[in-house]
Amino acid sequence: MRRDDVVSAIGRCARNLNIWAQLGPEGERNHGQANAHGWTPLHLAAAFGSREVVEDLLALGASATARTASGLTPLHVAIAHLRPAAVPPLAAAAGVDAALQKKLDAASSVVVRFGGGG
Numbered sequence: 001m002r003r004d005d006v007v008s009a010i011g012r013c014a015r016n017l018n019i020w021a022q023l024g025p026e027g028e029r030n031h032g033q034a035n036a037h038g039w040t041p042l043h044l045a046a047a048f049g050s051r052e053v054v055e056d057l058l059a060l061g062a063s064a065t066a067r068t069a070s071g072l073t074p075l076h077v078a079i080a081h082l083r084p085a086a087v088p089p090l091a092a093a094a095g096v097d098a099a100l101q102k103k104l105d106a107a108s109s110v111v112v113r114f115g116g117g118g
Contacts, residue, residue, distance in 0.1 A: 038068035046074040049083025064093035
C-alpha cells in the first residue's frame with residue numbers, strides 16, 4: 001500500500017470515527033485527538049501497518065502511549081493486527097527497553113517470514 005493511500009484511508013477512517021472533528025489553531029489536523037473509543041490517528045496508522053505514516057505522526061508529537069478505551073496502545077494495535085513494520089518506531093517511542101525490543105524484532109521477523117502482516 002502506498003503512503004498516500006494509507007494517509008487517505010486513515011483520513012477517511014478518522015472522519016468516520018470523528019477523530020478529526022476539530023482543527024488546530026493553524027488549521028492543521030489534530031493528530032492527538034481521540035474518538036469516543038480512544039482511537040487516535042496513530043492507532044489507525046498502527047492498524048494499517050504503515051511505518052512511514054507512524055513515523056510521521058510520531059514526529060508531529062503523537063503519543064505512542066495513548067490508550068484506547070479498552071487500554072490498547074498503538075504498539076498493542078500493531079502487534080494485534082500483525083503489522084511488523086509499525087512495531088519498531090512505536091516500541092522506540094513508547095520507551096520499550098532493549099531486551100524487549102529485541103524480542104519484538106524477532107517476533108516481527110517471524111510474522112514476515114510466514115506471510116503475516118504488512
